Amino acid sequence: MFKSKTKYTWEGWESSGKESWVFSVKHPCELIGVHAKLIDQQLNESEKVEYCIYSPRVSSTSTPFGFKAAESSSGICVTDKRFIISNNRHIKGIEPTVSSINFEDILSFNFGSAMLLSWFSLGFISQEELKQLTIIFNSNGKHHFQKALRVFKKYEPAINTDDFKLNSSLPEAFIHQIKDKIHKDYLKTLLSDYEKCILTFSCRYVWERVLNKHSLFKREKQVAYLTSKATVFLTNKALMIARDSLGCSIGSSVDVLNIPLDKVKSIILYTENFNTKKIYKLKISFNREIRQNMLEIDFMDIDEETSILLNNISSLLNKEVQNEKF
Secondary structure, three states: OOOOOOOOOOOOOOOOOOOOOOEEEOOHHHOOOOHHHHHHOOOOOOOOEEEEEEEOOOOOOEOOOOOEOOOOEEEEEEEOOEEEEEEEOOOOOOOOEEEEEEHHHEEEEEEEEEOOEEEEEEEEEEOOEEEEEEEEEEHHHHHHHHHHHHHHHHOOOOEOOOOOOOOOEOHHHOHHHOOOHHHHHHHHOOOOOOOOEEEEEEEEEEEEEEEEEEOOOOEEEEEEEEEEEEEEEEEOOEEEEEEEOOOOOOOOEEEEEEEEHHHEEEEEEEEEEEOOEEEEEEEEEEOOOOOOOEEEEEEEOOOHHHHHHHHOHHHHHOOOEOOOOO
């Protein structure tokens, strides 16, 4: 694709960052404001531009799931190798920035919505530490970010399931098994072409909260385990978890966590008892050296057959990852 570093479609036109909608363009040169030049100057001749998005700023800086971002407009370019993301705060004295995140450094992504607010967040390695880059945007642009994430997943290697007696199938023959309709809709839009589905189950996602208890004579902290509805979805490329938030009306706030399996070293499932309840703890360790190399996710309401299948994921991960990328 032709790339120009000297001529930009909207050169000389200043963007306020308050445009009404998220939109896509064919090439970074067509982005508005400073984003065109910032991203285009980062591109290499050998890279293939896959998808580009402009996202105006919104007034919200946080989400019900804890993701935070400064109020800014953003340009997002997905190539066949990386994300290139520019941010402009539109504040005098604060210079716009641009970040480059290679696919091989991405350990997870989150995508979700709460009514008119949506978010896109990448968890990636930088200097052996886990970093988070989040963009908060208006929900009218959800489909653009979903497509950008499908592009990333297209280039993620698939785990070879041929040697295992697993009922893997394409989404069309599997997705109907997901019970929660809203979770189903979110998960479906984040599946890449030819991604094979292996397992899905409904459960309760456990949120650990530290509560401050006050009494007449003392003040103490108490750990509480609260739950919300969740759907776990395993494919030959990713472990995906759709979850509702706490304190929101049913179905109004959903987040999907996607963990690429080629970045995972091991998955271990074990149980702990809390009062009269059994908590299932899923420990995920990554195959990259980082200071925080363990992710722990807690569930309730998992049946015995599902727990056996989850424990067998590790044998899948020990198989050589397919070189073919769909």
